[in-house]
Amino acid sequence: QVHLVESGGGVVQPGRSLSLSCAVSGFTFSNFGMHWVRQAPGKGLEWVAFIWSDGNTKFYADSVKGRFTVSRDNSKNTLYLQMNSLRAEDTAVYYCASLFIIRGGSQYGMDVWGQGTTVTVSS
C-alpha cells in the first residue's frame, strides 16, 4: 500500500527557515519524480516544486524560486523541501505528491498524495 507521510510543519517567524520531509513507502521511490504542492487557508492548490527521480532535474514555481530547495534521498525513500526567507504568504498546507508527467509525448508516473503538513508563517 502506498504511503506518503509529510512532517516538519509548524509555526515560524517571517524571514526564518523550515525544512519539510516526506517519507514514502509502497512503491519504488527512486523510479518516480516527486512534487510539493501547497494550499493556503481557504484557497486553491498551487504547485510548488518538482524533482526528477535521480535528483538531477528540479523545477520551481516563480513564487518560491530562489527561496525553496527540493531534494531527495533515494536510499531513505524521503523527499525534502528546504524553505528559506519565509513570508506570510507561504502559510499553507504542504503536500508531497507524485503526479503524472509528459515526456516524449507520452504520459508517465502515477498520482498519489500525502495528507499534508501545515506551515504557518507569523510573528
Place this chain on the structure above:
Amino acid sequence: DIQMTQSPSTLSASVGDRVTITCRASQSISSWLAWYQQKPGKAPKLLIYKASSLEYGVPSRFSGSGSGTEFTLTISNLQPDDFATYYCQQYKTYWTFGQGTKVDIE
C-alpha cells in the same frame, strides 16, 4: 506559463442533478488534463486523467471531455458524497491547477 481558468467558482445543485464544470487552458495542452475532487481537510483525489480516462475505482457518473484548450467535467446523478471542491490540472508543461469549483447543496 500555462494558466488554467475554471468556471463557475461555485455551483449550487441538488442530489440527482447533472452538473458540468468547465476548465480553459491559456494555450493548447492536448489532452494532458486531470480532474481532482477535494473535501475539507483532505488531500485531492484523482478522478479523471488524460482529459477523459476514469481513474480506477471512481464511479462512472464522473466523466471528462475536451482537448486543446477547453475541457469539461460532468457529474451525472449527483450524490451526497459529491458535494466537494473540484480542480482541473494541466501537466503538459510543468503543472498548473485551476482555481477550483465548489459544488454545494442548493
